[in-house]
Amino acid sequence: MLASSGASALPIVMYGAATCEDTAITRSRLVAIGIPFRELDVDLDAEAAREQRAASDGRRVTPTLVFGAGQLVVIEPTLEQLGEALVAAGHIVEPPEAIAYHDELASRPIPLRHLPTDLGDPFSIEGCAVSARWRSSSATTPDAWPASGMPGSSQRS
Numbered sequence: 001m002l003a004s005s006g007a008s009a010l011p012i013v014m015y016g017a018a019t020c021e022d023t024a025i026t027r028s029r030l031v032a033i034g035i036p037f038r039e040l041d042v043d044l045d046a047e048a049a050r051e052q053r054a055a056s057d058g059r060r061v062t063p064t065l066v067f068g069a070g071q072l073v074v075i076e077p078t079l080e081q082l083g084e085a086l087v088a089a090g091h092i093v094e095p096p097e098a099i100a101y102h103d104e105l106a107s108r109p110i111p112l113r114h115l116p117t118d119l120g121d122p123f124s125i126e127g128c129a130v131s132a133r134w135r136s137s138s139a140t141t142p143d144a145w146p147a148s149g150m151p152g153s154s155q156r157s
Contacts, residue, residue, distance in 0.1 A: 012067055
């Protein structure tokens with residue numbers, strides 16, 4: 001989604017908190033689509049906290065977005081509500097274009113990644129099952145281990 005501010009678009013003040021996940025999501029979307037806004041942290045700025053409570057009927061809710069001089073207030077918006085509020089405030093928001101995956105891109109296999117075990121051997125689910133059986137057996141001391149080491153692993157020299 002790309003956006004631009006129209007000539008008559010209302011400025012945006014976002015009241016948020018550094019520890020608020022919804023604030024982070026809203027900030028990320030506004031930055032990603034190129035909408036200018038001013039952010040105030042209600043945890044660090046007492047005046048901002050008072051303004052935010054005044055805009056949201058006395059409740060401390062983040063994020064709270066105030067468009068213009070309070071003509072439009074949006075509290076904890078979903079991404080869809082944020083898009084609708086931006087359009088209502090005069091910002092030009094274009095829907096995102098889907099990326100078409102055709103031909104070689106669509107038929108390319110997903111890469112398979114292999115993780116090594118702590119011994120450097122390739123990881124396998126089967127090795128985990130062998131290891132679990134070994135732990136549950138009576139082989140609890142090194143004397144009872146097979147000569148090659150723990151089952152399912154290779155012994156290093």
